Amino acid sequence: MSSTPPPPVDPDDATAPPSAAKVILGWREWVGLPQAGVAWMKAKIDTGARSSSIHAFDLESYVRDGAEWVRFSIHPWQRSDDDHVELSLPVLDVREVRSSNGQVERRYAVAMDVTLAGRTITTEMTLSNRDEMGFRMLVGREALERGFLVDSSLSYAGGKPRRAVRRKNWGR
Numbered sequence: 001m002s003s004t005p006p007p008p009v010d011p012d013d014a015t016a017p018p019s020a021a022k023v024i025l026g027w028r029e030w031v032g033l034p035q036a037g038v039a040w041m042k043a044k045i046d047t048g049a050r051s052s053s054i055h056a057f058d059l060e061s062y063v064r065d066g067a068e069w070v071r072f073s074i075h076p077w078q079r080s081d082d083d084h085v086e087l088s089l090p091v092l093d094v095r096e097v098r099s100s101n102g103q104v105e106r107r108y109a110v111a112m113d114v115t116l117a118g119r120t121i122t123t124e125m126t127l128s129n130r131d132e133m134g135f136r137m138l139v140g141r142e143a144l145e146r147g148f149l150v151d152s153s154l155s156y157a158g159g160k161p162r163r164a165v166r167r168k169n170w171g172r
Contacts, residue, residue: 023117023148024148024150025144025151026158027152029157030156031158035089036074036085043135045139046140050140051109052123052125052126053127054112054138058072064090067091068091072127073086073087075136077169089110091110108127114139123142124142
């Protein structure tokens with residue numbers, strides 16, 4: 001997972017160009033997960049979903065310093081089980097989420113840093129089994145409200161990694 005994404009843009013920085021206020025994203029993007037050490041992961045930008053979601057497995061909740069935490073693993077590559085990454089984060093909430101197929105599922109929600117088109121934000125991420133889905137991560141409206149616009153005619157408007165990284169995502 002080489003090739004570093006561009007540095008984050010602070011939308012409140014007075015020296016930032018006016019275009020930094022709203023970042024244009026396509027319907028799918030390469031994102032980064034700094035807390036996980038993942039520079040590149042493909043995500044679907046989903047304006048129909050309220051919250052963001054990531055494929056997580058081996059979930060285990062535990063108590064640390066009187067608070068509930070969850071330990072879980074992710075696969076950053078879309079068509080591969082290589083390079084799983086383990087994370088431990090405090091639980092923000094356990095909530096019922098209705099999936100696109102209408103099923104209600106109880107999910108842990110955690111705060112995760114996500115880098116979208118060079119801008120790093122912290123957003124709530126629900127943990128779900130997305131192994132059978134086309135994308136192992138969805139970025140929902142709660143994250144997009146923070147200075148992003150979606151142009152559904154575009155793909156990878158925020159840039160993409162070099163070819164070798166993209167091939168890894170294809171399972172090659």
